[in-house]
Amino acid sequence: MTEKTIDAQxxxxxxxxxxxxxxxxxxxxxxxxxxxxxxxxxGHSGSGKTTLLRCIAGLQSFNKKACSEGFIARLQVGGxxxxxxxxxxxxxxxxxxYVFQEAGLFPHLTAxxxxxxGIRRISDKPSAEFYSHILSLMGIQALMxxxxxxxxxxERQRVAIARALLIKPKLLLMDxxxxxxxxxxxEEILPFLESLKEESKVPILYxxxxxxxxxxxxxxxxxxxxxxxxxxxxxNEVLSRIDVPLPASEAGMVVEAAVVEKSSRWHLLxxxxxxxxxxxxxxGERLGQSxxxxxxxxxxxxxxxxxxxxxxxxxxxVKVLEVGQDTDPAMCLVRLGAGQTRLLSRITxxxxxxxxxxxxxxxxxxxxxxxxxx
Amino acid sequence: xxxxxxxxxxxxxxxLATTVTLCLMVIGxxxxxxxxxxxxxxxxxxxxxxxxxxxxxxTVLGFYFLIAMxxxxxxxxxxxxxxxxxxxxxxxxxxVASIFYSLPFVVQPIQNAxxxxxxxxLEVAATLQAGPWDRFFTVVLPMAKPGFISAAILGFAHTVGxxxxxLMIGGNIPGETQVVSVQIYDHVEALDYTHAHSLSGVxxxxxxxxxxxxxxxxxxxxxxxxxxxx
Numbered sequence: 212m213t214e215k216t217i218d219a220q221x222x223x224x225x226x227x228x229x230x231x232x233x234x235x236x237x238x239x240x241x242x243x244x245x246x247x248x249x250x251x252x253x254g255h256s257g258s259g260k261t262t263l264l265r266c267i268a269g270l271q272s273f274n275k276k277a278c279s280e281g282f283i284a285r286l287q288v289g290g291x292x293x294x295x296x297x298x299x300x301x302x303x304x305x306x307x308x309y310v311f312q313e314a315g316l317f318p319h320l321t322a323x324x325x326x327x328x329g330i331r332r333i334s335d336k337p338s339a340e341f342y343s344h345i346l347s348l349m350g351i352q353a354l355m356x357x358x359x360x361x362x363x364x365x366e367r368q369r370v371a372i373a374r375a376l377l378i379k380p381k382l383l384l385m386d387x388x389x390x391x392x393x394x395x396x397x398e399e400i401l402p403f404l405e406s407l408k409e410e411s412k413v414p415i416l417y418x419x420x421x422x423x424x425x426x427x428x429x430x431x432x433x434x435x436x437x438x439x440x441x442x443x444x445x446x447n448e449v450l451s452r453i454d455v456p457l458p459a460s461e462a463g464m465v466v467e468a469a470v471v472e473k474s475s476r477w478h479l480l481x482x483x484x485x486x487x488x489x490x491x492x493x494x495g496e497r498l499g500q501s502x503x504x505x506x507x508x509x510x511x512x513x514x515x516x517x518x519x520x521x522x523x524x525x526x527x528x529v530k531v532l533e534v535g536q537d538t539d540p541a542m543c544l545v546r547l548g549a550g551q552t553r554l555l556s557r558i559t560x561x562x563x564x565x566x567x568x569x570x571x572x573x574x575x576x577x578x579x580x581x582x583x584x585x
Numbered sequence: 586x587x588x589x590x591x592x593x594x595x596x597x598x599x600x601l602a603t604t605v606t607l608c609l610m611v612i613g614x615x616x617x618x619x620x621x622x623x624x625x626x627x628x629x630x631x632x633x634x635x636x637x638x639x640x641x642x643x644t645v646l647g648f649y650f651l652i653a654m655x656x657x658x659x660x661x662x663x664x665x666x667x668x669x670x671x672x673x674x675x676x677x678x679x680x681v682a683s684i685f686y687s688l689p690f691v692v693q694p695i696q697n698a699x700x701x702x703x704x705x706x707l708e709v710a711a712t713l714q715a716g717p718w719d720r721f722f723t724v725v726l727p728m729a730k731p732g733f734i735s736a737a738i739l740g741f742a743h744t745v746g747x748x749x750x751x752l753m754i755g756g757n758i759p760g761e762t763q764v765v766s767v768q769i770y771d772h773v774e775a776l777d778y779t780h781a782h783s784l785s786g787v788x789x790x791x792x793x794x795x796x797x798x799x800x801x802x803x804x805x806x807x808x809x810x811x812x813x814x815x
Contacts, residue, residue: 270708302711303719309712315705319727328723329713378713 217244217382217416218287219267238262238438246289246382248430249408249415251446253422259438260418264384267416268309269293269302289381303332308375308413310385314367316359322370323355329378337377348410349373349403365396369403376411383415389424397424404428405585422461426505427584451553453535453544462544463507464554465584470500486550487527489581496583503585508544508555510579513566517575525578529554531570534563547576554578586783593760594768595787601676601764602744605683609691609740610733612684617695617736618725636689643686647753650682654754679755679762683744691740698732699725731806735799742795746788 222239238259244250252260265271267286272294286294293300316325330336337345346352349369359367368388375383388404389397401424408415408428419425425432425446432449434442442455449455450464457463472481473493480493482502489504496502517526529547537544543563547554554576566574587595620632638646653660654673660681661671672678706728710720726733748766755762757771765784772781 268712270711301716302708303714303716307712309709311705311709315709317706317709317724317728328710328715332714332719374713 215246215289217246217267217289218242218285219244219263221266221284221286223284236262236438238266240266240438240440242433242440242443244416244433244443245431246414249417249428250431250433251425251429252416252418252433252435253420253425254435255420257437258435260420260435261386262438263435264386264416264418267293267382268307268384269300269305270309272299306379306381308378308380308383310368310371310375310383310388312387313391314359314364314371316362316367316371316374318359320358321355322351322357322359322362325359325370326355326374326377329374333378335379337379341379342377345373345376348406363396364392365399368392368396368400372403372407376407376413380413383413385415385417387418387420390420401427422457422463423505423584426463426465427503447553451546451555453533453546453555459509459537459539459542459557460507462509462555462557463505464552466504466506466552466554468502468504470496470498470502473498484550484552486548486552489525489578491581491583494583502583505582505584506554506578507580508557510581511547511554511556512577512579513545513556513558513562513568514575514577515566518577521577523577523579525581527554527576527578529574529576531568531572531574533570534568547574549576588780590759590763591765591768591780591784594763594765594784597676597760597762598745598764598766601679601683602741604680605687605744606691606737606741608680608684609687610737613688613691613736613740614695614733616688617692618699620692621696621699635692638686639689643747643749644753646686647682647750650678650685650750650754654678654681673754674756674758674762676761679751679764682750682754683747686747686750687740687743690743691736694732694736694739695729698729698735701732702729731803734802738795738799742792746792 220241223237236257236259240259240263252263254260262271267288284294284296286292288305292298293305316322317328320328343352346355349372351366351369351373354362354366354370359370362370372385372388389400392400405428417424417428429446431444432442432446433440434449434455442449442452447465450457450462466484468482468484468489470480471483471488474480474490477490478493479490480496482489482491482504484504491504517528527549529549531545532548532553533546535544535546537557541559541561542557543560545556545558545563545568547556556576568574616631616635620628620635650660651673652658654664654671655661656665656671661673664670664672669677672681702725706724707720710724715723745764746766747764748770751762751764751767752770755764755767757763757767763771765788769781769784769788772778772784
């Protein structure tokens with residue numbers, strides 16, 4: 212309940228108007244999210260992540276009619292009550308920017324008029340510098356006189372993001388802004404989002420069902436399942452929890468590292484992190500650049516000794532911190548510590564028994580693949 | 586070609602249709618808005634009442650209006666109380682009845698356009714700090730413009746074409762309630778086919794032109810129509 216958090220406590224049953232979806236859906240939320248950096252709200256479709264975002268925006272209200280018995284309702288953002296039992300702040304009075312899945316540009320207005328639509332309605336206008344800064348950040352200066360149907364999907368989404376940013380919101384809400392784009396368009400937009408994260412001070416709530424996007428962008432993570440929060444916290448803290456297993460294709464950790472050496476002979480670079488170093492394929496990173504790596508649990512295998520006679524380049528001495536169940540009965544998840552860094556390894560239960568893996572044991576982790584996500 | 590009375594009838598018809606269309610846009614828009622966006626069981630009832638003139642013979646409507654507008658009718662008592670006299674056989678009475686009679690032709694195109702618009706553009710506008718009225722004038726009106734234009738054209742044309750209702754509650758008072766359709770009826774009754782021909786010809790040309798203009802407009806719009814959500 213401080214200046215720096217979004218406090219949301221509400222539970223309600225919601226009847227979907229959409230005939231294709233189950234008629235009732237319940238959301239039961241009690242979280243306090245930081246008002247800084249990027250907080251990803253991750254979950255499968257139907258987990259309630261979009262509904263949560265819409266409640267924060269006020270596009271959906273958890274009013275008494277929509278509430279189940281004995282509900283509690285409170286939404287407070289940065290010390291300001293947006294909704295509780297007595298009060299309801301209309302969406303147009305909340306200081307938010309909202310980026311919808313499909314850009315949602317007004318088709319009868321040009322890109323510039325779309326952006327001006329928001330600016331005209333706020334009292335604290337953006338300065339000319341901020342205005343041109345955001346346009347160049349999103350790379351849309353040349354598109355301003357075009358109508359939305361003359362823009363590509365990615366360009367429309369960038370205009371929509373600029374439009375949301377330029378009303379200088381206290382909070383930027385993004386509802387799967389990349390989900391409606393193909394993978395080439397996603398790759399086009401992600402760098403813009405990354406520089407947005409670096410350069411803009413506005414806190415972002417980012418709804419996504421893609422762990423890849425989450426790994427690239429998020430500082431904090433909220434995981435939703437069936438309308439309930441199953442885990443929340445710093446990205447790596449949540450990812451390393453083996454009691455909330457992700458699907459095999461998604462389970463993994465994110466490691467912050469710095470480029471310390473480049474080998475032109477092998478086209479590799481050496482990245483140092485707290486707890487060790489990796490040799491990675493050089494894709495043009497600068498020396499000294501800080502990078503974010505993603506290591507999937509299925510790409511980490513374990514051995515009792517360091518094997519020099521393998522093709523695997525990256526081997527780390529690690530300590531077993533915890534062994535947990537996987538959704539697959541044949542597999543288990545092992546949480547490992549390498550210095551301050553945490554890794555996950557997904558191995559068969561058979562191997563775990565063969566290696567007699569237990570907490571505190573020292574092993575070698577062999578990492579088959581490391582992706583530079585940023 | 587046209588007698589003095591014919592020209593007066595044409596002028597009166599245009600004045601009636603213009604007045605009714607303007608009133609209908611103001612009255613019909615909130616009704617269409619409500620019908621398009623509320624999902625209560627009331628919606629069926631209101632929708633059916635609005636659509637009644639589509640199926641009822643105009644004489645039935647005219648009969649009830651005549652009774653309501655008479656000195657003992659509820660509408661008559663109201664207008665007398667307000668010092669307006671009674672509405673039957675007056676231009677104002679014709680306007681009131683025509684509004685009801687042409688209502689579905691205005692409400693339905695607007696309702697369809699608002700329904701087609703969906704919730705999303707309004708949500709986008711709300712997140713850009715636009716209040717409810719602001720959203721209506723800056724988003725709904727421009728985006729649903731074709732629906733509003735169709736509604737105005739249909740409302741106007743339908744009012745020009747009414748006959749039975751006018752005869753029932755307006756009578757046939759030159760310059761007050763004698764519109765073109767009634768005037769044609771008079772000419773035919775008097776076996777004055779020459780004048781009936783010229784007025785009828787005007788009506789056919791007018792109606793055809795209106796429908797042609799409407800379809801050309803809708804086709805042009807359909808081509809340039811950019812679906813929302815892009």
